[in-house]
Amino acid sequence: MNFSLSEEQELLQSTVRGFVAKECPPQTARAVFDGKGEAVPALWQGLAEMGIAGLVVPESLGGAGLELLELALVAEELGRGVVPVPFLGHSLAALALARGGSAAQQEAWLPRLASGESRATVALAEDGGRWLPNDWQLELANGRVRGRKLAVPEAEGARLFVVGCAGGALALVEAGPGVTVTPEPVLDRGRPLATLGLDAPAQRLEAADAARLIDAGCVLLAADAFGAAHQLVRATAAYVQTRQQFGQSLAQFQAVKHQLANMALDVDPTRGLWWYAAHAFDHAVAESPRAAALAKSHVTDRAQQAARDAVEAHGGIGFTWESDVHLWFKRVMFDRLWLGAPELHRERYALLAGW
Amino acid sequence: MNLEFGEEYERLRAEARAFCAETWPPRGGESLVGERERAIAWRKRAIAAGFLHRTVPREYGGAGMAPDVMAETVIRQELDRAGVPHRGSVQGTHMLVPTLLECGTEEQRREYIPRTLTGELVWCQGYSEPGAGSDLASLQSRAELAADEWVLTGQKIWTSQADEADMMFGLFRTEPEAQKHAGISYLLVPMKTPGIEARPLTMMQGGTDFCEVFFDGARIPARNIVGKRGEGWKVSRSTLKHERMLIGDSAIVSITFDSLVALARRVRRGGRPALEDPGVRQRLAEIAGHLATQEWSVARMLTAIHQNREMQVMSDMIMAKLLSTNVQQMIAKLALDLIPDSGLHEPTASEAVMGVGEFTPGRWVSTYMYSLAFAIAGGASNVQRNLIGELVLGLPRDRRPPS
Numbered sequence: 001m002n003f004s005l006s007e008e009q010e011l012l013q014s015t016v017r018g019f020v021a022k023e024c025p026p027q028t029a030r031a032v033f034d035g036k037g038e039a040v041p042a043l044w045q046g047l048a049e050m051g052i053a054g055l056v057v058p059e060s061l062g063g064a065g066l067e068l069l070e071l072a073l074v075a076e077e078l079g080r081g082v083v084p085v086p087f088l089g090h091s092l093a094a095l096a097l098a099r100g101g102s103a104a105q106q107e108a109w110l111p112r113l114a115s116g117e118s119r120a121t122v123a124l125a126e127d128g129g130r131w132l133p134n135d136w137q138l139e140l141a142n143g144r145v146r147g148r149k150l151a152v153p154e155a156e157g158a159r160l161f162v163v164g165c166a167g168g169a170l171a172l173v174e175a176g177p178g179v180t181v182t183p184e185p186v187l188d189r190g191r192p193l194a195t196l197g198l199d200a201p202a203q204r205l206e207a208a209d210a211a212r213l214i215d216a217g218c219v220l221l222a223a224d225a226f227g228a229a230h231q232l233v234r235a236t237a238a239y240v241q242t243r244q245q246f247g248q249s250l251a252q253f254q255a256v257k258h259q260l261a262n263m264a265l266d267v268d269p270t271r272g273l274w275w276y277a278a279h280a281f282d283h284a285v286a287e288s289p290r291a292a293a294l295a296k297s298h299v300t301d302r303a304q305q306a307a308r309d310a311v312e313a314h315g316g317i318g319f320t321w322e323s324d325v326h327l328w329f330k331r332v333m334f335d336r337l338w339l340g341a342p343e344l345h346r347e348r349y350a351l352l353a354g355w
Numbered sequence: 356m357n358l359e360f361g362e363e364y365e366r367l368r369a370e371a372r373a374f375c376a377e378t379w380p381p382r383g384g385e386s387l388v389g390e391r392e393r394a395i396a397w398r399k400r401a402i403a404a405g406f407l408h409r410t411v412p413r414e415y416g417g418a419g420m421a422p423d424v425m426a427e428t429v430i431r432q433e434l435d436r437a438g439v440p441h442r443g444s445v446q447g448t449h450m451l452v453p454t455l456l457e458c459g460t461e462e463q464r465r466e467y468i469p470r471t472l473t474g475e476l477v478w479c480q481g482y483s484e485p486g487a488g489s490d491l492a493s494l495q496s497r498a499e500l501a502a503d504e505w506v507l508t509g510q511k512i513w514t515s516q517a518d519e520a521d522m523m524f525g526l527f528r529t530e531p532e533a534q535k536h537a538g539i540s541y542l543l544v545p546m547k548t549p550g551i552e553a554r555p556l557t558m559m560q561g562g563t564d565f566c567e568v569f570f571d572g573a574r575i576p577a578r579n580i581v582g583k584r585g586e587g588w589k590v591s592r593s594t595l596k597h598e599r600m601l602i603g604d605s606a607i608v609s610i611t612f613d614s615l616v617a618l619a620r621r622v623r624r625g626g627r628p629a630l631e632d633p634g635v636r637q638r639l640a641e642i643a644g645h646l647a648t649q650e651w652s653v654a655r656m657l658t659a660i661h662q663n664r665e666m667q668v669m670s671d672m673i674m675a676k677l678l679s680t681n682v683q684q685m686i687a688k689l690a691l692d693l694i695p696d697s698g699l700h701e702p703t704a705s706e707a708v709m710g711v712g713e714f715t716p717g718r719w720v721s722t723y724m725y726s727l728a729f730a731i732a733g734g735a736s737n738v739q740r741n742l743i744g745e746l747v748l749g750l751p752r753d754r755r756p757p758s
Contacts, residue, residue: 001357001358001359001360001361001364001425001428001654001657001658002356002357002358002658002661003356003358003651003654003655003657003658004356004655004658004659004662005356006356069356233748234748237748237749237750240750241750241751249751251744251750251751252751252753252754254741254753257740257741257744257745257750257753258737258740258741258744260743260744260748260750261739261740261741261743261744261747261748262740264674264743264744264747264748265674265677265678265681265743268670268674268747269648269649269652269671269674269675269678270648271651271655272648272650272651272652272654272655273644273647273648273651275356275651275655276358276647276651276654279356279358283356283358284358291647294640294643294644294647297640297641297644298641298644298645298647298648301641301644343637346636346637346640346641346644347633347636347637347640349640349643350636350637350639350640353640353643355616355619355630355636355639
């Protein structure tokens with residue numbers, strides 16, 4: 001038994017970490033929050049050149065032919081650095097195509113998605129918190145989709161949408177006439193969301209499994225939240241050692257030390273939970289839905305608690321727009337709520353457990 | 356990443372399973388002797404077959420094999436499943452034996468280790484005192500050398516199984532003039548020595564796992580010291596790195612959780628099984644998240660031990676105890692919420708004994724109270740939080756008043 005990363009996986013992760021440290025310091029994410037997102041396209045292009053845009057695309061179509069675990073390891077690093085790139089939607093769309101598209105669909109799109117030439121994303125949610133395939137109502141008939149999808153990530157500039165339809169079907173819709181993108185006022189400005197109005201031609205992804213797409217999304221969100229919260233705990237530990245009160249650093253107060261310890265305990269041990277969920281997606285498929293539901297609900301919930309504590313430990317400054325803490329806080333909020341709140345996935349887990 | 360143990364270990368697993376099936380429960384003449392004797396006889400066979408105390412050298416009664424955490428894990432899983440009496444005197448096998456291997460004399464190793472491994476010699480740990488809990492090094496029990504004997508005076512407390520133990524390994528102040536940590540020695544004390552009295556303490560749920568132990572001029576041989584005079588603190592710390600052998604016991608928590616789910620299936624809320632109540636399902640799934648976190652942490656730790664990643668092992672291990680404490684408390688709390696009226700009644704004497712028997716309502720009430728003990732025993736949770744802060748996050752040590 002070996003529950004650890006391979007050398008290649010560690011190398012992938014440290015390469016992305018190095019890239020983020022160099023190319024995306026917190027000021028970059030902060031600039032996006034302040035409405036200046038000029039650096040984002042180059043950042044995404046840089047990641048695409050490293051092969052990140054096509055990680056799960058088959059090698060024959062220009063990708064790296066890797067699995068969900070590798071995607072999740074990248075997500076961890078992007079969460080750690082609050083990197084404002086269109087990774088989430090693009091990766092899920094590429095995964096849906098790579099696993100469920102016809103040969104023609106794959107050849108038409110995957111090389112372009114892998115190179116970063118074109119961007120894709122997924123349109124899943126509908127009004128009333130309908131995140132899961134069984135609840136989708138969007139009409140797919142006669143080669144057209146008609147209706148509305150919500151909270152579509154990074155929709156502006158996307159060339160291709162993987163759209164969830166009634167009956168749990170997935171369909172490809174190209175940007176163009178009949179596809180309107182209306183930005184939503186988002187909390188995590190690093191990952192913009194939009195409402196998609198659809199009355200457009202669509203091609204069904206015949207072999208796609210929408211439930212598995214949701215599971216993959218759950219894993220990526222858990223990994224992203226883990227990375228963000230892990231970094232936030234370390235940043236808070238560093239802060240309390242510099243801030244002085246009563247003639248000593250905050251870290252000298254046991255109340256503060258214990259709060260930090262509880263934060264680390266919330267976050268650090270959950271790494272194995274999403275590692276396993278990512279591994280199971282490709283290697284223990286029967287276990288995958290349960291593991292994904294548990295990772296999404298548990299990891300993001302723990303991460304959110306740690307993020308709340310981080311604001312508190314920073315004191316007044318932690319509550320300001322000027323501090324970086326809220327960048328991570330909002331990153332984790334997104335991860336916890338996109339694809340549905342923990343409650344939804346705990347109930348899903350309960351059903352899958354036969355309760 | 357590969358979660359299969361692989362052919363070699365699966366073969367070992369099959370061998371362990373076959374060994375258990377063949378040897379337990381014992382047949383023929385062996386089955387006639389008492390429970391303790393049967394357990395000792397079984398452990399002797401298991402050691403000889405290489406399924407127990409694998410890494411202890413042969414000359415000290417072990418199986419003399421190279422450390423292999425994966426082999427130990429698959430074997431332990433099988434022994435747990437088979438319900439064999441592989442856990443003997445845990446204080447002896449997990450704390451004293453590693454200490455003697457590291458710091459004991461040849462004579463001490465030969466005298467004590469073999470019989471401890473089989474369970475013929477039962478040990479208790481004499482560390483805590485009424486005035487020395489988390490601040491253990493402030494202990495005051497004395498040992499004075501008179502001719503060729505140590506004369507013991509003072510009191511130990513929270514001493515598990517002191518009333519059943521043959522021997523105690525304990526910390527005593529032998530150099531009263533020396534600085535706090537430097538004045539302590541690690542002694543081996545036969546419990547039958549005149550001048551020693553162990554009085555069981557009744558716990559809040561009614562059982563009696565631990566005792567207070569009084570020393571009133573008890574005399575033990577001068578050679579019963581491990582390490583040098585005044586080095587007892589260091590000797591006692593040498594055991595800590597062996598505590599990794601205790602990891603992987605999350606299996607016990609899983610069994611308790613399964614019993615909780617069974618309870619939720621059985622009891623009713625609003626005319627339906629509690630398991631159908633949305634709030635109960637949420638709480639169960641939340642606990643499942645904590646439990647899976649613990650299980651996968653253990654898997655990561657096993658791999659890290661196997662790969663000699665010492666730093667990762669250390670930080671994972673420090674967190675493991677608190678994690679486990681928290682989960683056990685959540686399980687017990689939900690169980691009591693499912694059967695609230697039972698919490699008004701005192702458990703029976705047999706329900707107050709932990710670790711055996713079915714989960715009756717009274718046993719859940721006991722478990723609800725006993726789960727608090729995990730936050731205290733073996734390092735209080737607040738002390739664990741200090742360790743996480745200092746060793747995992749690199750925060751400064753507490754300022755301590757000079758001693």
